[in-house]
Amino acid sequence: ARAGCGSLFVLDQTKSGVALVGSWAWGDGLFDVTWSEANEHVLVAAGGDGSLQLWDTTNQNAPLRVVKEHAQEVYSVDWTQTRGENLLVSGSWDQTAKVWDQTLSRSLTTLRGHQGVIYSTIWSPHIPGCFASASGDGTLRIWDVNAGACRLAIPAHSAEVLSCDWCKYDQNIVATGSVDCSVCVWDLRNVQQAVNQLQGHTYAIRRVKFCPFRSTVLASCSYDFTVRFWDFSRTPPLLDSVEHHSEFVCGLDFNLHIPNQVVDCSWDETVKIYSPACLSAGTHSAAP
16 A cells, blocks of 8 residues: 555455554655565555665565666556566656566666656566556557567547556456546557447546456546446446545555455545445356
């Protein structure tokens, strides 16, 4: 979890409730965090001071390493989940994405092409060395790290794109969430138009996440205080809208180990863990 004024909180969900593992102060805001797939105690946080910090939750002192190559705020960081890789990618207000090894000693490559803030960088769960980025320039870009190049640039929205995510079951499906209040689902084999445009939010969409247990289900959270659940293969696609925060909802994810469980966080300074009824109702498509 992350807080807006330089605090990192690590929480543990147990049978008796949610326990605080530890908290650490930082001198600037922390905008994103990603866990190592190789070590359950290690994570990297993205800072408003342009830094990435490598933390070990068993160490209550300073981070293991701090690296500062970005010229402005780092708004996104993601650790690879594909086998045989152990890379991170960061996206910044300086309009660049940087790829790092797990030690964060120095960046391996810097990728340029966006003409606006990079808000989101997400590794493909299917294709080694491939990640997607979403930007304030309205585009979704697909990058090939090995080639050091952008393979595809999609004019995804007419406004800033704040988030993107890959489908867990189809390497060609990516979703974007925008300031224009819509979620678009894209098939990378044909990007002339979106597979579906999911409308209903009334303010900017801060994050989109695909469900790890359902091939066509995803969730979005917004500055309209709601979290919405969608099945883009259905008409209408909206499964449910959950409003249990009193401020902007800025973070969202699915539990990879417990089907249908979701966590979100808000500017109201709360984190909520829940299982939406719409996901367990059996009314949506199952994974292939």
